[in-house]
Amino acid sequence: MKQILRIASSFVQEQNKYLNMTKNEAAFAEIMEGHPQDESSLIPLLQKAQDEDGYISSFKVEEIADYLRITESEIYGVASFYSQFRFTPPGEHSISVCLGTACHVSGGETLLNTIERDLDVSPGECTSDGKFDLNRVACLGCCALAPVIKVDDEVYSKVNVIKLNDIMGLYE
Amino acid sequence: MNDIKSLRKKSTKEWQLLIQPDKPVIFIGTASCGIAAGARKVKKAILENLEKHMLDAKIVEVGCIGTCYLEPIVDIVIKGQPRISFGNVDEKRADFIIRKVLVEKDLSKTKPLGHLGPESSNGIPHLFEQPMLKPQVRIVTKNCGIIDPENFMHYLANDGYTGLYNALKSKPEEVISEIENSGLRGRGGAGFPTGRKWRACRETESEDKYLICNADEGDPGAFMNRLLIESDPHALLEGILIAAYAIGATQGYIYIRAEYPLAIIRLKNALKQMEEHGLIGDNIMGSDFSFSIKIKEGAGAFVCGEETSLIHSLEGKRGMPRTRPPYPTQSGFMGKPTVINNVETLGTVPHILRNSSSWYRQFGVKDNYGTKTFSLVGKIRRSGLIEVPLGTSLRKIINDIGGGTQKEFKAVQTGGPSGGCIPAELLDTKVTYESLAKIGSIMGSGGLIVMDSDTCVVDVARYFLDFIQKESCGKCTPCRVGTRHMVEMLEQICRGEAGPDILDKLESMARLVQSTSLCGLGQTAPNPVLTTLRYFRPEYVEHVQNYYCPALVCSELIEYTVIKEKCTGCQRCVSVCPTEAITGPRSEPHNLDPSKCIKCRACYEVCRFDAIAGNAIIITSKKE
Numbered sequence: 001m002k003q004i005l006r007i008a009s010s011f012v013q014e015q016n017k018y019l020n021m022t023k024n025e026a027a028f029a030e031i032m033e034g035h036p037q038d039e040s041s042l043i044p045l046l047q048k049a050q051d052e053d054g055y056i057s058s059f060k061v062e063e064i065a066d067y068l069r070i071t072e073s074e075i076y077g078v079a080s081f082y083s084q085f086r087f088t089p090p091g092e093h094s095i096s097v098c099l100g101t102a103c104h105v106s107g108g109e110t111l112l113n114t115i116e117r118d119l120d121v122s123p124g125e126c127t128s129d130g131k132f133d134l135n136r137v138a139c140l141g142c143c144a145l146a147p148v149i150k151v152d153d154e155v156y157s158k159v160n161v162i163k164l165n166d167i168m169g170l171y172e
Numbered sequence: 173m174n175d176i177k178s179l180r181k182k183s184t185k186e187w188q189l190l191i192q193p194d195k196p197v198i199f200i201g202t203a204s205c206g207i208a209a210g211a212r213k214v215k216k217a218i219l220e221n222l223e224k225h226m227l228d229a230k231i232v233e234v235g236c237i238g239t240c241y242l243e244p245i246v247d248i249v250i251k252g253q254p255r256i257s258f259g260n261v262d263e264k265r266a267d268f269i270i271r272k273v274l275v276e277k278d279l280s281k282t283k284p285l286g287h288l289g290p291e292s293s294n295g296i297p298h299l300f301e302q303p304m305l306k307p308q309v310r311i312v313t314k315n316c317g318i319i320d321p322e323n324f325m326h327y328l329a330n331d332g333y334t335g336l337y338n339a340l341k342s343k344p345e346e347v348i349s350e351i352e353n354s355g356l357r358g359r360g361g362a363g364f365p366t367g368r369k370w371r372a373c374r375e376t377e378s379e380d381k382y383l384i385c386n387a388d389e390g391d392p393g394a395f396m397n398r399l400l401i402e403s404d405p406h407a408l409l410e411g412i413l414i415a416a417y418a419i420g421a422t423q424g425y426i427y428i429r430a431e432y433p434l435a436i437i438r439l440k441n442a443l444k445q446m447e448e449h450g451l452i453g454d455n456i457m458g459s460d461f462s463f464s465i466k467i468k469e470g471a472g473a474f475v476c477g478e479e480t481s482l483i484h485s486l487e488g489k490r491g492m493p494r495t496r497p498p499y500p501t502q503s504g505f506m507g508k509p510t511v512i513n514n515v516e517t518l519g520t521v522p523h524i525l526r527n528s529s530s531w532y533r534q535f536g537v538k539d540n541y542g543t544k545t546f547s548l549v550g551k552i553r554r555s556g557l558i559e560v561p562l563g564t565s566l567r568k569i570i571n572d573i574g575g576g577t578q579k580e581f582k583a584v585q586t587g588g589p590s591g592g593c594i595p596a597e598l599l600d601t602k603v604t605y606e607s608l609a610k611i612g613s614i615m616g617s618g619g620l621i622v623m624d625s626d627t628c629v630v631d632v633a634r635y636f637l638d639f640i641q642k643e644s645c646g647k648c649t650p651c652r653v654g655t656r657h658m659v660e661m662l663e664q665i666c667r668g669e670a671g672p673d674i675l676d677k678l679e680s681m682a683r684l685v686q687s688t689s690l691c692g693l694g695q696t697a698p699n700p701v702l703t704t705l706r707y708f709r710p711e712y713v714e715h716v717q718n719y720y721c722p723a724l725v726c727s728e729l730i731e732y733t734v735i736k737e738k739c740t741g742c743q744r745c746v747s748v749c750p751t752e753a754i755t756g757p758r759s760e761p762h763n764l765d766p767s768k769c770i771k772c773r774a775c776y777e778v779c780r781f782d783a784i785a786g787n788a789i790i791i792t793s794k795k796e
């Protein structure tokens with residue numbers, strides 16, 4: 001009996017996943033329809049796709065290729081040119097370390113190295129537990145408050161190694 | 173047009189009520205920098221305090237006045253008093269200020285920065301008497317930090333859209349002549365005369381023309397455009413409308429960095445307001461001028477600041493440049509005549525149309541008229557965004573406005589990765605497009621990064637080249653391969669692995685990349701290397717001859733030591749050391765094993781900033 005229940009529940013889960021996916025798919029198709037069917041829509045659509053999933057999935061690339069009638073390789077060619085797009089799922093929290101000039105001369109690199117070591121993660125990657133992804137960013141435009149880091153949407157200013165510890169504590 | 177006229181009257185009344193109110197008004201600076209400094213928390217604290225004291229006050233969120241080192245900034249107006257500014261307001265200070273100003277009506281211990289009213293009160297000086305603000309001439313940044321960027325009425329009450337009104341009353345050619353007469357040059361960095369660019373586009377015949385605003389502020393260390401858009405978005409939009417009318421464009425695009433989310437929100441909000449008031453769409457202000465604006469978010473590529481790359485990016489392609497001519501004014505976006513202007517250029521345009529070209533020419537020096545904004549950052553006492561007339565000397569900017577450096581001044585870097593490092597002996601250089609080019613740098617978009625004796629210029633050159641190398645689009649060989657070689661050479665120098673002969677090789681490679689690259693990115697990329705080689709050669713020589721880094725930055729050439737006499741044995745460094753190089757029991761001087769040390773700087777920072785640590789860890793040269 002227990003086994004039957006387990007199978008039934010996994011079936012329901014599977015079906016829900018499928019339902020969610022088709023719902024997601026339908027929603028994205030709707031978003032795409034709001035854009036003209038030419039190449040100039042490519043970057044905005046990639047941005048929408050990344051807004052939804054947190055990264056550019058191969059599934060979305062197929063969808064966009066179908067809609068804009070261009071090849072998937074053309075899409076990857078454009079997407080990989082820009083630093084905004086990522087092709088692997090992000091972590092639960094995204095950490096961006098600013099390495100603009102003002103942050104560089106005030107110790108941004110030290111912060112990046114410290115996070116890399118503490119979380120055992122390289123820039124552009126995600127920790128093995130999926131909790132954090134780490135990114136280098138060229139400039140967040142808060143140069144007068146350097147060095148800065150950004151976790152999700154929160155910008156932290158004048159960070160040093162001690163402050164960094166406190167900040168990371170907020171997300172653990 | 174009547175609609176705007178009656179609205180303007182209403183807006184003036186509304187504005188008067190804010191600056192001479194019956195009930196208190198509190199202004200909080202909430203641009204990105206203010207928020208990063210804690211403005212949101214301060215707002216919450218203020219609201220709680222108002223409730224606690226059962227006070228009724230109006231809260232207005234404004235942009236940033238540019239004195240970023242004083243963030244968060246809060247202004248308070250009470251009946252019969254001018255608007256008074258307070259700096260560095262954290263939650264505790266907010267609590268104190270609300271109690272003092274609003275409850276006890278006593279300003280004596282509140283340390284105000286200054287007032288913004290017509291006349292002094294209680295002996296408080298005007299805010300613009302502050303040393304950072306006094307030498308400035310504020311045209312583009314006039315409204316920044318003063319008005320609510322999300323309130324259309326505030327912009328209108330401060331002469332908003334009068335420039336457009338004047339433009340629409342004249343012929344497009346007259347508008348172009350006015351801009352030509354003003355001497356306005358592109359503020360994105362190259363300094364091309366704006367009026368001439370507009371005329372070239374106007375004279376190209378085509379049914380469709382485009383106006384693109386370049387808000388892809390990619391220079392690391394520069395935030396002029398972000399601040400202007402976040403603090404006064406309508407100024408940019410008014411400038412765009414005037415430019416579009418002058419060149420005969422029907423569609424405009426704002427290409428803005430995705431890294432500036434707040435600026436995008438405020439632009440979208442402002443566009444919506446323009447729609448509501450008939451300032452966008454068909455027959456703007458009752459004229460026969462019709463125009464619409466779309467916001468396009470850049471996806472992150474430094475090279476897209478170059479105009480042909482930007483156009484490719486807008487078209488949905490890889491943002492790679494192409495050879496010019498044809499110039500975009502002949503064949504640009506979708507092959508149609510296109511004008512691309514920088515945010516600051518367009519933000520200046522309404523002021524010229526409002527006040528006349530001769531008014532604008534009173535600022536600045538010959539061939540460099542008007543003002544320029546700079547982001548003054550790095551190792552400087554007073555950092556932030558400033559606006560000064562062109563022709564102001566670097567010394568005045570750094571010493572009078574910025575308050576100088578804490579340690580010995582070493583260099584100032586202008587123009588971002590495309591600019592150069594200027595040494596102390598050239599600080600009397602006047603900031604003009606030509607004089608900066610003469611000393612090997614460029615005006616650029618306006619980043620001024622100040623460096624002191626703790627900054628290694630070789631490391632800075634390596635940093636910029638590394639940035640450029642990563643951002644090179646790869647289309648032309650000199651830039652793609654040349655910058656890679658230069659980065660490798662600079663890394664060798666920083667690691668102490670290169671001999672003296674490398675400097676000549678580096679210089680000749682830099683000249684090659686400079687003279688043979690396809691676009692501005694590659695052509696200017698060697699500037700940081702060439703200027704540092706020119707002005708700081710002894711520092712390079714120290715690296716390659718004695719393997720010594722005078723600024724003690726290059727990690728392979730330095731070592732960390734614990735001074736036993738100073739060490740309090742607090743174990744803070746032991747806990748942050750990732751490689752267990754520091755050991756020692758509590759309350760006894762610690763040991764640092766150099767063979768295990770990876771020079772991550774963590775212990776040094778902890779020892780310097782932690783209250784109970786004794787500042788006992790020092791960095792010395794390996795050679796000493």
